Amino acid sequence: MFKDLLPPATAVCHATSKMWETTVRPDEEAHIANAVEKRKREFRAGRNAARQALCQLDSQFNPHTTSLLPGEKRQPLWPDHIAGAITHSADQCYAAVALKSNIKSLGIDVEESEPLQSNILKMICTPEEIKWLSSLKDGLFWAKLIFSAKESIYKTYFPICHSYLDFLEATLEIDRANETFSATILVDTCDTLGTQTLEGRFTITDNFVYTAVWL
Ligand SMILES: CC(C)(COP(=O)(O)OP(=O)(O)OC[C@H]1O[C@@H](n2cnc3c(N)ncnc32)[C@H](O)[C@@H]1OP(=O)(O)O)[C@@H](O)C(=O)NCCC(=O)NCCS
Known part of the structure; x- marks a missing residue:
């Protein structure tokens, strides 16, 4: 799925069922030694998928x-x-990698395509986004897409700026017809990011929403 969303210079791996079961390197395993089984499985799937993606690259x-x-x-x-x-989400896990000489940073996110819970809407969406969502009959579904897009933005932003970015510190415009979005960062960013605007793509299936951002 992400292969279609990201530029060709990216290698993507969708974790196989074996990757969820296979233990990772001892120093990686040490980080999940006390974790519950669900967390161990998703961590292993992510690391195994990431190594497979690196081999493809x-x-x-x-x-x-x-x-x-x-x-x-x-x-x-x-x-x-x-x-x-x-x-990772439910039984889905993906890793995507690229050479920094081609792509400075990237973020991917998959979420189950259930509507966002209304009680967290104001923590996730800015007043401008809520105004747009109110004009739609399935606004909470599109709020879930905004949630996923913002997680992809954060995964792109953090490795460059090394600082937290709150959900309300970026506001999105979604182009539903072209399955793209544009995020304006509302706080001062670090010089190395070099922009206040991040662009991304999305796709929606029966069960999941997928978002991807790259710089
Ligand atoms: C970090 C976060 C984005 C992860 O999202 P999630 O839906 O919980 O989980 P996902 O499965 O999609 O992603 C988890 C993976 O994200 C990656 N990740 C976690 N923190 C990260 C960070 N600071 N920077 C980059 N990637 C990060 C990890 O690879 C993690 O998996 P792992 O722990 O097995 O390695 C989320 O938990 C979070 O903290 N969000 C708050 C910040 C935010 O999203 N702001 C929006 C700004 S517009």
């Missing part, structure tokens, strides 16, 4: 010698020349 990559440890804020620590992202 670079035939010289040795998956047996490279750990992908989590950083201080849970961001995956990719090799220096790699931009990448991981997402």
